[in-house]
Amino acid sequence: MVKITYHGHACIELNDGKYDIIFDPFITGNPVTKTNPDNLKPNAILISHGHADHLGDAINISKKTGALIIAPFELADFCQKHGAPNIHPMHIGGSYNFEFGKVKLTLALHGSAFVTPDGTHYTGNPCGYIIHFGGKCFYFAGDTGLFGDMKTIGSLNAIDVAFLPIGDNFTMGPDDAAKAAEMLQAKTVIPIHYNTWPLIEQDPEKFKEKLKAAGINCIIIPFNNSIEI
Ligand code: NI
Ligand code: MN
Secondary structure, X not given: OOEEEEOOOOOEEEEOOOOEEEEOOOOOOOOOOOOOHHHXXXXXXXXXXXXXXXXXXXXXXXXXXXXXXXXXXXXXHHHHHOOOXXXXXXXXXXXXXXXXXXXXXXXXXXXXXEEEOOXXXXXXXXXXXEEEEOOEEEEEOOOOOOOOOHHHHHHHOXXXXXXEEOOOOOOOOXXXXXXXXXXXXXXXXXXXXXXXXXXXXXXXHHHHHHHHHOOOEEOOOOOOEEEEO
16 A cells, blocks of 8 residues: 655655655645645655755755655755755666665656756756555656657556646646556556646646546545545
């Protein structure tokens, strides 16, 4: 059994009863989350890219709890230079067996930088993640546009759950995400990265209907809610 908690935007927490891992912990400043970042005690934090709505509270949580930060090399280095005590740099195509499960970094078509008033700090390439956790295989696409290699990712991995952005504007919208779902052949698709702000407003129910018509199972987790699979 894996408990999946959706903190809104792209922040997904997985818990198998022994380990707790969290993707893209954008909590502070996230208008749709009710989560108190002080209550998060993950073993590992997986970050897809350096944009503020993904890096989020990662460094502070890592400082407070000692949680391991897993990220593309340049972003992991950025986190370390900003005080993260515990990092594991990786890069696209590479995998590693952590005690909680096997992690592989996948391609994502997007940017990666941390932007502050004094400039733009590039943090390498963005990524997605294939992770084997609690006996299940998860694909966290990160922020990405549709790309044909999703078909390869699907053929190399029996994906139980795929987390796909549907917000459009910065990432895939619902039509491309539906095409992605088809290529990935995931057993279940969970939409993310929508309705945080008006710019990425979408109706997840319409996305679910679209997937249903294609014979693909879709679960919508309301913000601040959990499911078990
Ligand atoms: Ni982004
Ligand atoms: Mn984003």
